[in-house]
Amino acid sequence: MAVKLLLIALLALASSNAILASDPSPLQDFCVADRNSKISVNGFPCKNMDDVKAEHFFFCGLDRPGNTTNNVGSAVTQVNVNQIPGLNTLGVSLVRIDYAPNGLNPPHTHPRATEVLAVLEGELYVGFVTSNLNGGGNRLFTKNLRKGDVFVFPQGLIHFQFNRGKTNAIAFAGLSSQNPGVITIANAVFGSQPPISDDVLAKAFQVDKNLIDRLQAQFWTDNNY
Numbered sequence: 001m002a003v004k005l006l007l008i009a010l011l012a013l014a015s016s017n018a019i020l021a022s023d024p025s026p027l028q029d030f031c032v033a034d035r036n037s038k039i040s041v042n043g044f045p046c047k048n049m050d051d052v053k054a055e056h057f058f059f060c061g062l063d064r065p066g067n068t069t070n071n072v073g074s075a076v077t078q079v080n081v082n083q084i085p086g087l088n089t090l091g092v093s094l095v096r097i098d099y100a101p102n103g104l105n106p107p108h109t110h111p112r113a114t115e116v117l118a119v120l121e122g123e124l125y126v127g128f129v130t131s132n133l134n135g136g137g138n139r140l141f142t143k144n145l146r147k148g149d150v151f152v153f154p155q156g157l158i159h160f161q162f163n164r165g166k167t168n169a170i171a172f173a174g175l176s177s178q179n180p181g182v183i184t185i186a187n188a189v190f191g192s193q194p195p196i197s198d199d200v201l202a203k204a205f206q207v208d209k210n211l212i213d214r215l216q217a218q219f220w221t222d223n224n225y
Contacts, residue, residue, distance in 0.1 A: 031047075101167060
């Protein structure tokens with residue numbers, strides 16, 4: 001059954017590439033990333049075809065759970081162009097997400113990708129928030145997911161997943177970019193270096209600067225590996 005659900009996730013990945021891909025279309029069969037090149041391009045330059053091997057299209061380890069012993073209780077194992085250089089120019093990537101009980105993949109965005117998430121084990125409360133509406137405010141869309149369920153997070157929108165259950169949960173997600181990027185909202189706002197001025201944040205959140213200072217002094221967990 002787990003194999004069937006994994007196939008669902010991979011089909012979702014393929015669908016995201018065919019319909020929602022945000023990266024430019026390739027002009028050749030493949031362009032294996034040459035990460036040692038000194039040439040600067042949008043993405044990575046191509047390896048010489050004579051130097052390409054099967055290993056450049058390969059990754060192993062998604063059968064192993066990520067380490068969720070952190071402040072948020074989740075771990076994201078990324079498989080993008082940085083792990084598989086053969087993904088360069090192909091407009092797709094994949095992640096495995098592990099959640100401890102009460103584990104949270106905190107509110108974040110992928111600036112370059114739509115995400116299609118499939119639950120393999122456990123139950124998740126998921127949602128995303130729209131951009132600012134014309135009449136003001138933002139709309140929240142949420143859903144309780146169970147094993148075998150699939151949910152879509154549109155490109156660039158803030159979204160999250162929370163394991164409300166008493167057991168571990170596992171999800172796989174396909175993303176429509178070789179390098180979707182991640183902006184974890186709390187980390188970016190309160191943990192940037194150098195820090196955003198507490199005057200700016202106190203005004204934006206309408207709170208006392210002492211509260212902002214306490215938030216900026218915390219350790220902000222990055223659950224992406």
